[in-house]
Amino acid sequence: MFNPGGPGGSGVAAALGFGEPLQTIVDSAGPGEEKYFDVLSWDPRGVANTTPGHGCIANPVARQIWTSQDEAIGFYLQDPEVFSNVFTRRRTFGQMCASTDDITNLNKVNGNEHIAQYMSTANVVRDMVEIIERHGEWRSKRAVSLLSCPSPCKRNASAILARTAYSPGSEKLQYAGISYGTFLGQTFASMQPHRVHRMVLDGVVDANDYARTEWLTNIQDIDRITALFASECYAAGPIRCSFHSTSPAAITSKLHKLLSAIQESPLPVLYNGVPYTITHTDITTLLFDLWYNPAFGFSVAANVLNQIAHGNGTFLASFKSGALLNPCRASFAKEYEPPAATIAILCTDAEPWKNTTAAGFQSHVDKLRSQSELFANRWSLIPLHCTSFSKIIRAKWRFEGPFGANTSYPILFLSQTLDPVTPLRNAVAATNLFPGSVVLETRGAGHCTLSMPSIAGLLAVRKYFGMGDVPANGTQYEVDTGYFGGGDVVGNGTVGRKGWEEEVREEVLEAGKKIAEAWPIWGKALR
Numbered sequence: 057m058f059n060p061g062g063p064g065g066s067g068v069a070a071a072l073g074f075g076e077p078l079q080t081i082v083d084s085a086g087p088g089e090e091k092y093f094d095v096l097s098w099d100p101r102g103v104a105n106t107t108p109g110h111g112c113i114a115n116p117v118a119r120q121i122w123t124s125q126d127e128a129i130g131f132y133l134q135d136p137e138v139f140s141n142v143f144t145r146r147r148t149f150g151q152m153c154a155s156t157d158d159i160t161n162l163n164k165v166n167g168n169e170h171i172a173q174y175m176s177t178a179n180v181v182r183d184m185v186e187i188i189e190r191h192g193e194w195r196s197k198r199a200v201s202l203l204s205c206p207s208p209c210k211r212n213a214s215a216i217l218a219r220t221a222y223s224p225g226s227e228k229l230q231y232a233g234i235s236y237g238t239f240l241g242q243t244f245a246s247m248q249p250h251r252v253h254r255m256v257l258d259g260v261v262d263a264n265d266y267a268r269t270e271w272l273t274n275i276q277d278i279d280r281i282t283a284l285f286a287s288e289c290y291a292a293g294p295i296r297c298s299f300h301s302t303s304p305a306a307i308t309s310k311l312h313k314l315l316s317a318i319q320e321s322p323l324p325v326l327y328n329g330v331p332y333t334i335t336h337t338d339i340t341t342l343l344f345d346l347w348y349n350p351a352f353g354f355s356v357a358a359n360v361l362n363q364i365a366h367g368n369g370t371f372l373a374s375f376k377s378g379a380l381l382n383p384c385r386a387s388f389a390k391e392y393e394p395p396a397a398t399i400a401i402l403c404t405d406a407e408p409w410k411n412t413t414a415a416g417f418q419s420h421v422d423k424l425r426s427q428s429e430l431f432a433n434r435w436s437l438i439p440l441h442c443t444s445f446s447k448i449i450r451a452k453w454r455f456e457g458p459f460g461a462n463t464s465y466p467i468l469f470l471s472q473t474l475d476p477v478t479p480l481r482n483a484v485a486a487t488n489l490f491p492g493s494v495v496l497e498t499r500g501a502g503h504c505t506l507s508m509p510s511i512a513g514l515l516a517v518r519k520y521f522g523m524g525d526v527p528a529n530g531t532q533y534e535v536d537t538g539y540f541g542g543g544d545v546v547g548n549g550t551v552g553r554k555g556w557e558e559e560v561r562e563e564v565l566e567a568g569k570k571i572a573e574a575w576p577i578w579g580k581a582l583r
Contacts (some may be wrong), residue, residue, distance in 0.1 A: 057184065058097045061235030061259070063177075063405075064397030066104035067097030077567035078232070081514050082521045091522045093230070098187065102175040103397045110171050112153040112396045114160045122149070127376070130337030132319060133421055133433045142437070143414050150441030153399050154448035172400035176451035181244045185251070188227045196222035228253035228464070230521065234504045235259045235478060238486075239266055239405075241467070242459055245490060249461035254521050258470040259504035260483040263459040269406035269439045269446075275428045278476040281347045281501050282430065283308065284539075285354050292540035299358040299365070314365055315339060315430075323364060327373035334369035337433075342372060344434050347476045348503040349572060351537045358540075403442040404451035412443045435477075460489030466526050467493040468517065472508065474501040487529065496527060500535035509568025510535050518564065536565055537572075 058078060060070035075095045084090045102110035113119040126145065133139045156163045156170055163171050199220035203213045229251050233241040238257035245252050246263075262273040286307040289297035301307045315336055323334040342360065346353030360371050411420045417440065424432035467490050469483040483495045496516060500508035513533035519525040 057187065057229065057231045058095055059100075059231075059233045059237035059240050060097070061233070061237045062103075062398055063100075063236040063239075063401035064103055064395075065236070066099050068099050068105055071095060071097040074571045077570040080567035081564055082232075082518055084518070084522060093521065096187070096191070098183075100175070100180045100401075101183070102171050102400055108161075108163065108165055108171050110153075110175060110396050110400045111162050112149060112399070114157045114162045127337075130335050131433045131437060132336050133436070139418070140414070143417055143440070146437060146440040147444040150399065150403070150443060150445035151448065153396055153441065154445045170449055172404055172445075172449045173452045175397070175400045176404045176454050177240055177243045177401065178247070178451070178453050178455040180240060181247050181455070182453075184229065184231075184244060185248060188229050188251070189224070192222045192224075192227035195220050227251070230254040232256045232258070234506065236261060236401075238469075238478070239263055242486065242489070243455050245463050245467060246457070246459050246461050247455060249463045252463040252465050252467065254465060254524075255463070255467045256470060256517055256520065257467060257483075257486070258506060259475060259478040260469050260471060260486050261478055262482045262485065263489070264457070266402070267406050267457065267459070269402075269409040269442055271435065271439050272423060272427075273482060274477045274479070275424065275431055275435050276481070277474050277479045278344075278347060278431050279428045281350060281474050281476055282311075282343075284474065284501055285347075285350065285357065286311070288350075288354060288539040289358055296540040297355070297358045298362040310365070311361065314361060318364070323367065323369045325369035325373040327370060327377060330373075330377065332369070332373040332376055334364060334372050338372050338376065339364070340430060340434060342375065344431055344476070347501075349507045350501045350539055351508045351572060353502075354539045355541075399441045399445060400449075402439070403445045404449065405454065406439075406442065406446075408446040409439050409442040411439075417443075431476075462491055463493070465524070466490075468520055468526070469493060469495045470505045470513070470517075471495065471497055472502055472505055473497055473499045475503055477503055494526060494529035494531070497530070497532045498535055499532055500537075506568065506571045508535050508537055509565060509572060511565045511568075514564045514568050537569070 058070065058075070059065070059067055075097065079093060079095045082093050082095075084092065099106045102108070113122060129138060129141050129145070131138065131142055133142065154170065154172070156168065165171050165174065199216055203216065229244065229248070230253050231241055231244070233256075235258075238259060239261040241255055241257045242261075242263045245255060265271065265273040283304070286304040289300055289307050290304045292300075294300035299307060299310070301310055318334065318339060319336040322336075325332045325334060339361075343357055346357045363369065363371055411417050417436070420439075421432060421436045424436050428435075467486075469486050471478070471480040471483040473480060480495075480497060483497075487493045487495055496505075496513060498505040498508065498510045498513045500510070502508045505513055510533040516525070516527050516531070516533070520527075
């Protein structure tokens with residue numbers, strides 16, 4: 057089973073987008089020890105294709121108007137008027153997300169109950185248990201059916217039937233989760249430790265911080281990725297990095313001067329007959345998204361920043377125009393609304409947020425600015441909806457901890473050396489909650505190790521699923537992609553070999569690159 061994160065990410069979309077390369081990574085441990093896996097994902101309660109879904113604004117035109125207003129205001133919270141506007145609007149939107157609609161029956165279940173009351177991660181764990189139980193039942197029946205044939209297929213029938221037999225009430229989970237999916241994994245492992253057969257958690261959320269609605273253990277390393285952008289740009293040279301300058305420090309200085317200039321005077325752009333203004337918020341939003349996948353994102357960032365420095369905002373205007381929906385399209389009213397599900401899940405998972413006043417929110421922003429001046433504003437907005445939402449809606453069932461347990465098999469926690477929103481230290485801390493678990497570090501940058509793959513790291517995951525091999529805690533793997541080559545292989549993490557192993561490594565790296573290219577946040581930024 058696989059969860060792509062969020063909260064509120066569509067597992068169905070992820071399975072369609074990169075289920076096949078994920079399957080390539082986990083399939084088959086080696087000659088004579090072949091194992092093959094089905095990759096199963098699903099949309100959790102209230103998310104994407106599930107019914108009833110969770111929404112905040114029933115009217116899609118009104119929803120787009122609200123979103124356009126948000127975009128126009130931005131989130132440069134150093135401006136008192138912007139701060140006041142953002143604080144009030146987010147609280148209002150949270151209140152809207154906690155409401156039901158008698159005309160459209162938006163969010164209604166069981167009469168007048170709200171779907172969000174049943175969307176907590178604890179409920180999703182319960183659904184996962186049901187899925188693996190029903191899968192075990194199907195697996196057993198399927199094996200019996202397949203063995204209803206003439207010899208020689210019955211040669212190992214007794215062993216196959218024993219291996220595939222359904223174990224009512226004790227079926228085991230094999231799971232991979234990224235980002236929020238690691239919180240889901242930690243919650244499952246804490247509630248159902250005896251069911252953990254294999255579990256890989258990549259880009260690790262601090263479960264206790266998340267459950268307290270703090271969101272203070274995420275962006276400690278994101279400025280180091282900005283510094284890495286400057287150093288890699290300088291090393292790449294002016295041909296490969298168009299935002300080049302005389303030193304990494306000069307590149308960093310040029311970036312901050314550009315942002316200051318745009319804040320003072322936004323850049324006007326005409327694109328496809330529509331006027332746009334490029335703002336400080338637009339640039340920091342794009343950089344934040346691109347830092348999720350620097351292997352591809354650094355080159356794009358350099359080109360966009362260079363364009364803006366020369367008065368050309370075409371790319372960012374095209375990016376902004378891509379967020380607009382066509383109200384004439386028949387499916388317009390059914391557009392997936394990720395923020396709605398995100399708000400419902402994170403607000404019902406956590407304790408009511410304590411920073412309910414403007415002064416409390418300012419204190420929260422200040423704490424984050426001590427971690428990242430550039431990206432604190434963006435990150436501070438995540439729990440703000442909960443100030444109003446949590447006063448109205450509370451989960452019927454919420455896992456209150458403690459997080460941690462002795463699982464029936466060790467968990468693999470994965471992390472990049474530099475992750476913009478789930479730093480390596482979170483993975484290290486999680487091993488203290490789950491005895492016997494280990495951290496594997498990929499020496500790259502980006503959100504989750506899949507954003508910048510390592511052949512050796514991916515093979516370690518394959519051997520863990522296929523053979524149960526658990527590497528030593530703290531094992532490090534070099535990455536096999538570069539920063540300013542569009543993600544091309546540079547080979548610094550591998551040594552050339554011949555035969556089957558070489559083919560496997562090429563296959564695994566190609567699968568890893570496909571996932572990186574289909575990475576949800578990166579895809580959003582590219583569009």
